[in-house]
Amino acid sequence: MTDRVTVALGQLRPRLGDVSANLEQHLAWIEQAKTNHAALIVFPELGLTGYQVQDLTLDVARTTKHPDIQRLVAASQDIDVVFSFVEESEQHLFYITAIYARRGQIAAKHRKVYLPTYGMFDEGRYFACGEEFRTVPTDFGRSGLMICEDAWHVSSPYLLALGGADLICVPASGPARSVAEQDRFGSHVFWRDLLQVYARLFGTYFIFVNRTGFEDGVNFFGGSGVISPEGEWLVEAPELTETLCYAELDLSVIRRARYITPILRDEKKHLVLRELERLLEHRERRDAE
Template identity: 30%
Template sequence: MQLVIAQSNFTVGAIQKNCQQILADIEKAPKDSILVFPELALTGYPPEDLLLRPDLYKRLNSALQLIAQASHHKAIVVGHPHQENGFTYNAASVYSDGQLLARYYKQALPNYGVFDEMRYFTAGANATTFNYQGKKIGLLICEDLWDDAPIAHYDAKNVDLIVSLNASPFNLEKQLERESLVKKRALNHAVSIVYVNQVCGQDELVFDGGSFAVNREGELVCRLRQCQEDYLTLNYANDFAPSRIESVADSEEAEIYQALVLATRDYVNKNGFKGAVLGLSGGIDSALTLAVAVDALGPERVQAVMMPFKYTAQMSVEDAKAQAQAMGIEFDIVSIEPMFDGFMQALEPMFAGSAKDTTEENLQARSRGVILMALSNKKGRIVLTTGNKSEMAVGYCTLYGDMAGGFAVIKDVPKTMVYKLANYRNTLGKVIPERVITRPPSAELAPDQVDQDSLPPYDDLDAILEAYVENDLSIADIVSLGYEEAVVRKVVRLVDINEYKRRQSAIGPKVTQRNFGKDRRYPITSGFGREH
């Protein structure tokens, strides 16, 4: 028997398009093979409140009829939402020779972190098998593998193998975590398992593919590519024969970088933008963002603008220009001084008697935001914001200024990782000037300004943020790790009071264990922080 893994990039809500892609994959599958697609392949994952629309299911039924008609001399395992008797299920259906062989309903519905499946689905309760080419095959869907009970239901059914449809999002080391779990399940239950994962960027989630199979001894027999569409045919007799095993990323930096590229490419392309534009400051955050954008879209679709002011160092202009030339993109230099002066002249009567403060600094950032949004409107290119996770956490960013834009490429990347990613990208081809990486970071909104004037060193800041934001440690817990209490209290306070900013920020791809957005949903109006 042959089993085909179709690791495809589907678009949420594009049922007709997704169906056509499925039909094309069916066409090229070998005769008498089983072809397996990811979880909710027809709608894409996660479809969110599209699942509440009655017309969604009319489109799904039409698509499923086409898939059934195409299933001659093949068995097709496809994931989709299904309604029955007033309930909605996360389903996997099996079609062969125009007939429905089996339909399985996901039993373990995740309702934590980025997952919200109990809002939409009813849990299934039964194991489901089908026979094909003399083999008995069981079905599972994603979270079912992480729960002990669903796979145990197959112990008494004497199945030859289990097929698991998945939409498992990326975070660091997730691929090894999946494989470790599935190897353990295969060995404990003496059954071969095929794990088919989705690959795409979907808003703030990244699905990294890496589909694989293990034999009943818990040995890896194949692994598909990460962050790319892939298609592989496996041979199965009494067990799987070894096949192609793609390597995993060889470092955290490589893993994160390819995830950011996939997320950016899919967000820009699937939302119909002609390209991207960003402010290139000569600093490391915008330099990394530019590199990701070019790798995702190609240099011909990316524009960068350097917008100097009187506080901008000449080296910043030189470094921005050098990177733009190295990456072969459209590049412009537009001074914001005339715009800033115009705003200040208009505001002067109302500012009379007031001392200069962050208002003037923020006005510089907002002047730049106006330029970028104007270019976006005129050229149909999305503005990529360049703020990192450390800045977003403590509010070191300006609403309607450097936060103005549609996609925040490094929003979930801590500053310390930004440096590592910049160095990693230069190993693929040196495009980020060394001085950008080594000079002290600065917003350049005031004379001789550097970030560390108002923030603790980034190594300390990122460690404190990880403890508070990702691990939910208290101030006392964080202090016990060796950090000064006054510093911890300052960082925690900044995190708490800047929730309103983060709520208004552009979305960006999740790459850490817990991001601002789907993972961490805190109230804006809250007295919790005042009681620390």
């Protein structure tokens, strides 16, 4: 295990419904990242399909065995690759999925657990939700995946951190909303605060990769970045611009951060479990009344 790792953030603008064009761009950027000695490249949520696929779901969905997916997995021979697409299960359920591919294999697969279906979002109409948060061993510690809205639920990073994650990848399609007086979008400000707090609380690196571009007037703000376990931004990609950028992670920071602020060590998992059970039981009783 090496202490210093270069990661690439593929802040691209997917073409809505054009899987083959998006696939080619993923492959080209993987090659570019390899020449820049990146050990990992992360792409945004639904980078292979575009975000608001709606009734294109049926056309763009791929099983993990589909040649398009297998081409990307195969491209992870010399670099770890995190990418996201509409996954179709054998039972023909459709998921927003991110894959962690390494050494030409699927090392981990995360199906988005929290599907926003309110306001401008309509994911629950088209997609089934995932059921778990797992971590996977890599050459540079354990990695965890969560997709966009997953990060807005405290349970997601909490479970990944308890699962031993040293590095959490967050592919996202975060829209720019709430322009006000400040020099960033309201939604971007919230994302930055959220990830900074998580990184410090859990002593974990966060790799946030958000797409750019417009879909029918909805603008995805980009602003991808890496936050260290000390809550510092190692790199921040610009807003509104398609870009491939890089950050160097020093993994020894994790060790120091967790010694200085040993939140994870002191976490009372049994207490959480007991309390959750009590709350669930209470709720069931209340709902029955």
